[in-house]
Amino acid sequence: MNFESVFPVWDKLTKAQQERINHTRIEKHFPKGTIIHNGDADCTGLLLINSGQLRAYINSEEGRQVTLYRLFDRDICLFSAPCMLHSIQFEVTIEAEKDTTLWIIPPDVYKSIMEDSAPLANYTNELMASRFSDVMWLIEQIMWKNMDARLAGFLLDESSIEDTNELKITHEVIANHLGTHREVITRMLRYLQNEGIVKLSRGTITILHKEKLISLQDK
């Protein structure tokens, strides 16, 4: 994809602003599994995904994780540039969930253009509201749903993202998405297998009965 056709408010920037972004942005490839941004580390910059998949998550002191949201082609990652807004008082980690190619816009460049450009600032507002909605969805899940309903929802999401019923994913990875322990996931998956909803084999979870997963998710 072409950067200028993907960047959301490109036509509303001035020629000088466009040139400044074009002269400072870099394109980079990250193999699956790379930690692209780590809460503790520097202000990486705005990430515009050309192709691939990113996962944003938080860590507990004991090393547990929970996924906040995932980003796909053409999505922009804002919280990899926490220095851009001084009110961002939290840390997220950004990981390449698949081989990912993206453009990085330096945080000071984005910030200074945003300060002058109402269109870019308004776009950034929409972007943040979008991530806010993801995180509010997560809070509702954590607060009001049981883990079995959340697991069912996660398997359905994975199946939709990967466009297959045969999910290549470990119990450990699922636990890290949902913020729980591997043993909890293993126990629940075995229960789902006993009910004939999934089939487990080495490194693979096959969804046998999507409708039952959906009703479990909604319960």
Add this chain to the structure above:
Amino acid sequence: MNFESVFPVWDKLTKAQQERINHTRIEKHFPKGTIIHNGDADCTGLLLINSGQLRAYINSEEGRQVTLYRLFDRDICLFSAPCMLHSIQFEVTIEAEKDTTLWIIPPDVYKSIMEDSAPLANYTNELMASRFSDVMWLIEQIMWKNMDARLAGFLLDESSIEDTNELKITHEVIANHLGTHREVITRMLRYLQNEGIVKLSRGTITILHKEKLISLQDK
């Protein structure tokens, strides 16, 4: 307080924008306990608190609640105007926790000024990032903390907000802040009383041992 001295980027608005806000804003008083904005209802507008205290919370289908954040003098409430950003895909309820006087700015007025004004759009970004930080703090609490640590933190917050060790608050209200059932809070408070950390009497919780509450909060 005077509206113009409290509104955050007043000096960076044009004369016309200032006049538009001044001609459309209304000042209103809400007695303690009033639901000012309800997720399902209309787009109330931006709320700028003159004096008082607001609570933003979400509801479960079964009527449980959890507090997202609280707002105080000079704070601006953004999510009472969800129509302003189409990416806001969640519903919050806003309640006056104390007698509150505030200014309401119509959402269409704020939105149309924000679309032209980089300063107002950038300010709105900081505002949203601030609420985002509140909500991320909540996620970390829910995910990684036990309810007794959260209760300790809540009692300490209340004591600091009200500037007293004698909290006039019911177990039911605490449960609605923390997203749990009254019985859970009652059981934990009795435990704290047995440990000599608080003293319970009708409608009042007295903090006897702040240091022990702090160490419980941090555990």
